[in-house]
Amino acid sequence: MSNENEITAHGLALLSLINHADLNDRGAMLYSLIDGAxxxxxxxxxxPNDDSVTLHSLLGESAxxxxxxxxxxxxRHARGQHCPVLTKLLKQANSAHFLSLIVSDEPFPILFERLRWLTDVVHDDGTEWVMRYYDPLVLPHWLGVLDRAQRAAALGGSRAWVYIDMHGRPHSFGSEKIGDAVAIPSDPMLLSQQxxxxxxxxxxxxxxxxxxxxDDQHLLSTLSPRDRxxxxxxxxxxxxxxxxxxxxDLKCYCMxxxxxxxxxxxxxxAAEALRQASPDDSFSERILSWTPEQWASLEESDSIL
Structure with missing residues (x-):
């Protein structure tokens, strides 16, 4: 287990993937994308006061x-993987849950606008909302639902975009050709209902x-983080x-x-409660009426399954 003066194992894994992207080639720049929530x-x-690190919100000027x-x-980390601010971030025990790293050949204004385009999404019913692709846990699932054109626009100009997945494994994706930038569409990012x-x-x-x-910070402790x-x-x-x-009902079932x-x-x-559950008599409401004897029966039944 690392202490506060050490980069975490996840942080070292991310830096290893970044090193493979060759930051010194053709002026590529390193960025960290953070889920502030x-x-x-x-x-x-x-x-630092020397602008070697600059901070930019993707919510827009109206935020x-x-x-x-x-x-x-x-x-933006002008000193690349040697940036002390990046080192501080990668020392955080939970950095894998709030941070991904991007190596891009694009000029900063273009990359910034590309990420802004990905952030403000329009649903096909006309509603607008913020897409949480910047959450490292959401990132691979979001990329997986994009169509080919959307994916190309999302990754255009990115040499590497690295993150830690839900199983604790490091991954990287980027444009198919290094520096093969795709123009940012003029229309907002549109996601279908599907x-x-x-x-x-x-x-x-x-x-x-x-x-x-x-509800209970210890409730998930019986499961390994990689298995959850x-x-x-x-x-x-x-x-x-x-x-x-x-x-x-879904929360109750999982609990x-x-x-x-x-x-x-x-x-x-449990089978009886699930069979009789309905909109007027939900599963979560039905279990509230269970007697101590029914709870004991439930626990005993599971122990012999």
């Missing part, structure tokens, strides 16, 4: 000052995990197969799978 100390980060540090922020639904499905496990940890995404994906698929769809066991649904008391 997951790094509360961002607003207290001290930058409130207090919102800037809770949104997507791009840091793309939104697919992205929601892939990121739902993170949302449920966050809700459960907010797969576990919740499987449990949410099972819950959906039972017809559960409300946030309360029981953690507390009782992954196969709790096979016990008679």
């Amino acid at each position: 997951k790094f509360p100390s961002l607003g207290r980060l001290t930058l 409130q000052v207090d919102a800037i540090y809770a949104g997507p922020v791009l840091l 793309q939104c639904d697919e992205l929601m499905s892939k990121t739902l496990p993170y949302m449920v995990m966050h809700q459960l940890e907010s 995404y797969a576990f919740f994906s499987q449990q949410l698929c099972k819950a959906s197969a039972y017809g559960l769809s409300s946030p309360a 029981l799978s953690l507390m009782i066991g992954a196969h709790f649904d096979a016990s008679p008391v």
Whole structure:
């Protein structure tokens, strides 16, 4: 386990991928893309006076000052991997959850506008919202739902974009040809309903995990961090197969799978509640009426499955 004076193992893995991108070739620049909502100390980060590190909010000029540090922020590191601010970031124990690194050949104004274009998204029903692609956990799922043209525009000019995935493994992606920049479309980034639904499905496990940890920070401790995404994906698929769809029911189902066991649904008391669940009598409401005897029966049933 690293101390506060050491770069974390995840941080070293990211730097290793950056080194393969060859920052010294053709003036490529290193950037860190930060999810401010997951790094509360961002607003207290001290930058050098020589402009070797500059901070740029991707929310636009209309954003409130207090919102800037809770949104997507791009840091430009003129000293590359030798930047002390980058080193400080990579010493953070949870840096893999709030930071990804970009090596780009593009002039800064063009890269900035490209990332701004990715941030402000229009749904095909006309609504507008901020896309959280800058969250490293969301990043690969978001990229996976983009069509070929959107992906090319997103990665255009990026030599490498590196991050740590949900299993703790380092990954890198970039444009197919180094420096092969694709023009930023004049129209806003548009996502279809199908793309939104697919992205929601892939990121739902993170949302449920966050809700459960907010209720009890120790609730997920029985699972290895590397196994959590797969576990919740499987449990949410099972819950959906039972017809559960409300946030309360999905959260309740996953909570029981953690507390009782992954196969709790096979016990008679749980099977009955799942079979009778309806919009007027939801699964989460039904379990509130369980007696102590039913709870004991549930735990006993799972222990012998």
